[in-house]
Amino acid sequence: MKAVSIPALCLLLAALPALADHPDAAQLAKSKQCLSCHAVDTQAYAPSFKDIARRHSAADTGLLVRKIRAGGRQHWGEVAMPRTGTLGTPVTDAEARALAAWVLSQK
Numbered sequence: 001m002k003a004v005s006i007p008a009l010c011l012l013l014a015a016l017p018a019l020a021d022h023p024d025a026a027q028l029a030k031s032k033q034c035l036s037c038h039a040v041d042t043q044a045y046a047p048s049f050k051d052i053a054r055r056h057s058a059a060d061t062g063l064l065v066r067k068i069r070a071g072g073r074q075h076w077g078e079v080a081m082p083r084t085g086t087l088g089t090p091v092t093d094a095e096a097r098a099l100a101a102w103v104l105s106q107k
């Protein structure tokens with residue numbers, strides 16, 4: 001029973017990525033390769049998610065969703081963030097929303 005219900009729960013959670021307080025957004029960030037460039041609280045190749053959260057308010061959610069999907073450059077420095085799908089599997093709009101909300105909650 002346990003072996004069946006845990007994967008079923010994972011599927012259910014994966015199907016609801018737009019939930020406001022996405023409990024496994026951290027896992028999503030890992031599976032979408034975000035953490036190969038970003039760390040939550042230290043500057044790595046890319047700015048930390050805490051620094052990003054400090055620079056943006058919830059009003060910027062739409063901007064961050066677009067950046068997560070399209071990539072971006074020159075907001076933080078010369079290093080660019082590639083368009084989604086360049087590394088790993090592409091991020092959907094709903095996933096980008098969950099990730100943006102999660103990043104903004106890292107203050």
Ligand code: HEC
Nearest residue numbers: 032033034037046067072073074075076077079080081099
């Ligand atoms: C190849 C490295 C790389 C990967 C992978 C990557 N990023 Fe980035 N990200 C960057 C860099 C570099 C910047 C800074 C770009 C700039 O200066 O505008 C950035 C910026 C951002 C910003 C801030 C945008 C802004 O305007 O302040 C967010 C939010 C973000 N990334 C989220 C993510 C998420 C979520 C993922 C995973 C889906 C991800 N990143 C994957 C390198 C990466």
